[in-house]
Amino acid sequence: MQARGRRTRAELIQGMRDAIQEKGVARSSINDVLEATGVKKGSLYFHFADKDELALAALEQAGEDFLDFVAESLKGNTPCERLDAFLEEAVSYHRQAGFVGGCIFGNTTLEMADSDPRYSALLERVFDDWVGKLAEVIAAGQETGDIRGDIPPAALGRHAVAAIEGGIMQARLQKSEQPLRESLETLMALAQADGGSGEP
Amino acid sequence: MQARGRRTRAELIQGMRDAIQEKGVARSSINDVLEATGVKKGSLYFHFADKDELALAALEQAGEDFLDFVAESLKGNTPCERLDAFLEEAVSYHRQAGFVGGCIFGNTTLEMADSDPRYSALLERVFDDWVGKLAEVIAAGQETGDIRGDIPPAALGRHAVAAIEGGIMQARLQKSEQPLRESLETLMALAQADGGSGEP
Numbered sequence: 418m419q420a421r422g423r424r425t426r427a428e429l430i431q432g433m434r435d436a437i438q439e440k441g442v443a444r445s446s447i448n449d450v451l452e453a454t455g456v457k458k459g460s461l462y463f464h465f466a467d468k469d470e471l472a473l474a475a476l477e478q479a480g481e482d483f484l485d486f487v488a489e490s491l492k493g494n495t496p497c498e499r500l501d502a503f504l505e506e507a508v509s510y511h512r513q514a515g516f517v518g519g520c521i522f523g524n525t526t527l528e529m530a531d532s533d534p535r536y537s538a539l540l541e542r543v544f545d546d547w548v549g550k551l552a553e554v555i556a557a558g559q560e561t562g563d564i565r566g567d568i569p570p571a572a573l574g575r576h577a578v579a580a581i582e583g584g585i586m587q588a589r590l591q592k593s594e595q596p597l598r599e600s601l602e603t604l605m606a607l608a609q610a611d612g613g614s615g616e617p
Numbered sequence: 618m619q620a621r622g623r624r625t626r627a628e629l630i631q632g633m634r635d636a637i638q639e640k641g642v643a644r645s646s647i648n649d650v651l652e653a654t655g656v657k658k659g660s661l662y663f664h665f666a667d668k669d670e671l672a673l674a675a676l677e678q679a680g681e682d683f684l685d686f687v688a689e690s691l692k693g694n695t696p697c698e699r700l701d702a703f704l705e706e707a708v709s710y711h712r713q714a715g716f717v718g719g720c721i722f723g724n725t726t727l728e729m730a731d732s733d734p735r736y737s738a739l740l741e742r743v744f745d746d747w748v749g750k751l752a753e754v755i756a757a758g759q760e761t762g763d764i765r766g767d768i769p770p771a772a773l774g775r776h777a778v779a780a781i782e783g784g785i786m787q788a789r790l791q792k793s794e795q796p797l798r799e800s801l802e803t804l805m806a807l808a809q810a811d812g813g814s815g816e817p
Contacts, residue, residue: 444643517731523786527727530789531717541790568806575796576803579783586723586782587775589730590741596775603776606768607807 426464428454433475438521441528442472442536473535479521480543486510487550496558497609500551504581504601508594511585516592523582548574555608565610573608580604626664628654633675638721641728642672642736673735679721680743686710687750696758697809700751704781704801708794711785716792723782748774755808765810773808780804 418426432454436445447468451458465471490506493499511519518524522543529536552574558564564573580600587596618626632654636645647668651658665671690706693699711719718724722743729736752774758764764773780800787796 519727519730523783524727526786526790527719527724530719530786530792537790537792544787544790565807568803572799572803575787576780576800576807579781579787579796579800580776580779581783582786583723583779583782583784586726586730587744587779590726590737590744592730592737596779599772600776600779603768603772607765607776 422464425456425460429456429461429464429471430475430478432456433471434479434521437472437475437479437525438518442525443528445472447471469533469535473539476521476525476536476539476543480539480546483522483543484546484550487547491550491554495563496554496561497563497605499554500558500608501605503551504605507581508597508601511588511597512594516588516594519589520582520585523585544578548578550574551577558608562610564608577604577608622664625656625660629656629661629664629671630675630678632656633671634679634721637672637675637679637725638718642725643728645672647671669733669735673739676721676725676736676739676743680739680746683722683743684746684750687747691750691754695763696754696761697763697805699754700758700808701805703751704805707781708797708801711788711797712794716788716794719789720782720785723785744778748778750774751777758808762810764808777804777808 429450432450433445435453436449439445445468447458447461450456450471451461461471465474486506487503490503491499493502522540525536526540530540548571552570555564555573555577556570559566559570580603581597584597584600587600588594590596629650632650633645635653636649639645645668647658647661650656650671651661661671665674686706687703690703691699693702722740725736726740730740748771752770755764755773755777756770759766759770780803781797784797784800787800788794790796
């Protein structure tokens with residue numbers, strides 16, 4: 418594909434991604450994307466067979482960007498610092514959005530999981546990769562003895578992702594970071610070794 | 618209101634509740650409810666001013682029923698047994714639904730939290746009452762020393778609700794109880810006192 422074609426394709430993907438983030442897959446239309454991007458209909462259909470193909474490409478791109486964000490946010494000198502930094506970045510992202518819009522993957526799961534297996538397969542892959550990235554850091558923290566070692570890293574990673582998604586849901590409801598922050602601080606307190614063993 | 622009027626009202630509420638559970642608030646219409654119940658349009662508008670009033674009444678009723686379900690499920694001889702029994706009932710409910718449909722309160726949160734404060738207020742109340750019911754049992758478990766005492770009961774309850782909602786999301790995606798069960802087993806392991814203190 419030539420440079421101009423690649424640019425048009427990227428614009429269409431971004432246009433659909435914005436639409437999905439704002440109002441979900443079902444309510445996003447080809448016309449929304451044409452209006453937002455100024456691309457001609459014939460050009461869109463040169464790149465994408467139908468709305469679902471474009472929506473899946475948009476979610477694929479969002480997934481790649483999100484996993485890059487996770488990898489970049491997991492920064493720090495120790496595994497616990499890296500997890501803390503990621504959770505802080507996640508809260509900050511949703512704060513900047515005013516706790517509006519939520520998580521595009523969580524939203525699309527609730528919208529599409531019962532109706533279209535192509536979306537489920539893509540979303541399952543994004544969540545699995547996210548769990549995997551957290552599990553790596555959790556395993557490192559278990560090695561150093563900072564994170565309790567009695568729970569498999571993948572199980573703790575899965576639990577963390579669930580707590581984050583559920584926390585985002587509560588934060589959207591209250592338009593406040595408080596429930597998300599509370600859930601994540603509780604997660605970190607629970608995950609740290611010897612945190613629950615009482616007074617020394 | 619006479620018996621017949623009360624029965625009609627209850628039928629309308631149940632019809633809207635079924636519609637919301639199946640396809641959300643936005644896609645549920647007055648006509649869906651009229652078709653499902655056989656009630657005449659004039660009779661519906663005698664009971665409810667508009668679709669939102671009926672939808673809010675349906676969610677109110679669903680909330681009351683859910684909180685009864687929570688209270689009834691928290692059964693057992695010890696606080697940990699009571700929490701385990703509730704989590705088991707929750708997994709069982711979603712298994713029976715084939716991991717289709719999810720949680721009507723979580724779904725409606727993601728659908729309506731950014732657009733209509735009447736829905737947010739109602740949903741926030743349901744989630745707060747749910748957190749409160751779990752927090753009571755958690756506090757009792759802290760008294761007996763079975764649940765770690767370094768985290769406030771309300772914070773642990775909020776975290777549990779987030780983990781359940783996020784776990785339901787993952788279970789819907791995979792059409793399997795495994796991610797929900799894994800998240801909840803991890804929650805129980807994390808919450809128990811001295812679980813992370815290593816070998817005795």
